[in-house]
Amino acid sequence: MGSLPQKLNIQVKTPDPSEIRERDLLRRVQDGETQLFYELVKPYERRIYTTAFAILRNEAEAEDAAQEAVLKAFTHIGQFRAEARFSTWLTQIAVNEALMRRRKAHTEIMEPIGEREEDDGSYTPRDFADWREIPSEVLEKKEIRQKLASAVATLAEKYRQVFVLRDIQHLSIEETAEALGISRASVKTRLLRARLMLRDLLAPGLGGAWFKRLPFEKGTKPW
Amino acid sequence: MVVNCEHVWREISNYLEGEVDPGLRVAMEEHLKGCKHCTAVLDGTRNVVRLYGDERLLEVPVGFSQRLQQRLAQQTVPSRFRGIRPIWMMAIAAAALVVGGLALGSATIFRQPELRSQLAQSPHGIPSNLIVYVSDDSRVFHAPGCKYLHKKDDEPPKQMNASEAMREGYVPCVRCLRQYLTAGAGCPRPPGSINRWAAKREDLFPPSGF
Numbered sequence: 001m002g003s004l005p006q007k008l009n010i011q012v013k014t015p016d017p018s019e020i021r022e023r024d025l026l027r028r029v030q031d032g033e034t035q036l037f038y039e040l041v042k043p044y045e046r047r048i049y050t051t052a053f054a055i056l057r058n059e060a061e062a063e064d065a066a067q068e069a070v071l072k073a074f075t076h077i078g079q080f081r082a083e084a085r086f087s088t089w090l091t092q093i094a095v096n097e098a099l100m101r102r103r104k105a106h107t108e109i110m111e112p113i114g115e116r117e118e119d120d121g122s123y124t125p126r127d128f129a130d131w132r133e134i135p136s137e138v139l140e141k142k143e144i145r146q147k148l149a150s151a152v153a154t155l156a157e158k159y160r161q162v163f164v165l166r167d168i169q170h171l172s173i174e175e176t177a178e179a180l181g182i183s184r185a186s187v188k189t190r191l192l193r194a195r196l197m198l199r200d201l202l203a204p205g206l207g208g209a210w211f212k213r214l215p216f217e218k219g220t221k222p223w
Numbered sequence: 224m225v226v227n228c229e230h231v232w233r234e235i236s237n238y239l240e241g242e243v244d245p246g247l248r249v250a251m252e253e254h255l256k257g258c259k260h261c262t263a264v265l266d267g268t269r270n271v272v273r274l275y276g277d278e279r280l281l282e283v284p285v286g287f288s289q290r291l292q293q294r295l296a297q298q299t300v301p302s303r304f305r306g307i308r309p310i311w312m313m314a315i316a317a318a319a320l321v322v323g324g325l326a327l328g329s330a331t332i333f334r335q336p337e338l339r340s341q342l343a344q345s346p347h348g349i350p351s352n353l354i355v356y357v358s359d360d361s362r363v364f365h366a367p368g369c370k371y372l373h374k375k376d377d378e379p380p381k382q383m384n385a386s387e388a389m390r391e392g393y394v395p396c397v398r399c400l401r402q403y404l405t406a407g408a409g410c411p412r413p414p415g416s417i418n419r420w421a422a423k424r425e426d427l428f429p430p431s432g433f
Contacts, residue, residue: 134274
């Protein structure tokens with residue numbers, strides 16, 4: 001007597017409401033309701049801009065590139081296939097647009113930190129100061145935000161791109177790799193390097209130097 | 224498994240991502256317990272990830288969304304329709320024209336009496352008791368003395384008042400009763416102007432009468 005077939009344990013992933021809405025919007029835009037395109041792009045506006053900014057390091061240039069990327073996405077929306085994520089596709093367009101502009105402008109006069117270093121993952125930290133945990137309230141200070149943004153801007157492009165997509169825009173390792181057209185291993189290596197370099201850059205300031213003149217800093221650190 | 228500092232630094236990013244296998248994780252944690260430098264590197268890297276992951280760090284410029292929408296709007300409207308009112312407005316305007324035209328036409332049609340002559344003009348303000356003359360073979364009524372009244376020797380013209388003539392479908396003579404015709408009603412002339420003009424034209428209004 002043959003045994004009964006085992007119950008198949010198939011788990012069907014239920015798409016969340018935002019995914020369903022995005023798919024519906026996509027279908028309608030591709031069917032000709034072009035006035036809905038902005039609704040489709042709206043959740044990713046910030047990502048598109050910061051991606052362009054990470055590459056161009058100039059607000060006006062980044063805005064122009066971001067707008068151009070959105071227009072290109074609009075023009076080619078008919079070619080988009082659902083195998084990829086719409087957000088990743090959009091990010092790829094923004095990356096390509098910004099890179100193209102940067103190549104045209106030849107703005108990279110000074111060689112940023114880490115450009116010559118090999119991509120083998122080896123990096124020796126230079127600063128071993130003890131930071132402890134820094135509260136995110138420090139970001140309320142515009143001065144601190146500017147210093148953090150400036151630090152990212154000094155990274156070499158290949159590290160900056162990965163860092164912005166992964167750590168600022170919270171793309172997954174896979175999405176970052178797809179958007180930049182590089183391997184998953186390269187994303188991980190560059191991400192490690194970017195994080196360690198930023199830590200070295202920021203350690204003296206975040207270790208105390210930037211907070212000496214702040215109102216809450218009267219003899220003791222708030223953390 | 225025993226790991227050294229370099230090994231820890233190489234894996235620190237994966238450690239924060241939760242992407243190291245359990246054996247390596249235990250080994251790294253053992254190392255971190257006794258290595259002040261590596262602990263400082265780990266804490267610092269964790270701070271970097273946490274601070275940069277905050278949405279407040281990178282903000283889009285003020286008005287970015289509006290400017291993006293404007294550029295998209297320029298792109299999504301076909302060039303030949305730019306500056307032209309939306310289709311629904313044009314449809315409403317067309318419908319208004321049709322309704323208006325029909326209303327105007329209807330007003331004209333319904334005001335038109337059934338006249339014996341299709342070419343006759345509508346009478347306006349003819350005194351109902353005005354004495355007029357008609358001939359049987361004509362569709363027109365005339366004021367007394369009009370030279371255009373058809374006269375037959377064997378059949379003298381019939382006399383009646385204007386309201387009676389109009390009831391029977393006769394229409395005013397465009398010459399002798401001109402002042403009562405529609406064409407003249409829209410632009411009233413000074414009283415007596417026709418009479419003055421008629422008085423000069425004795426060929427049309429001979430003083431002798433019938």
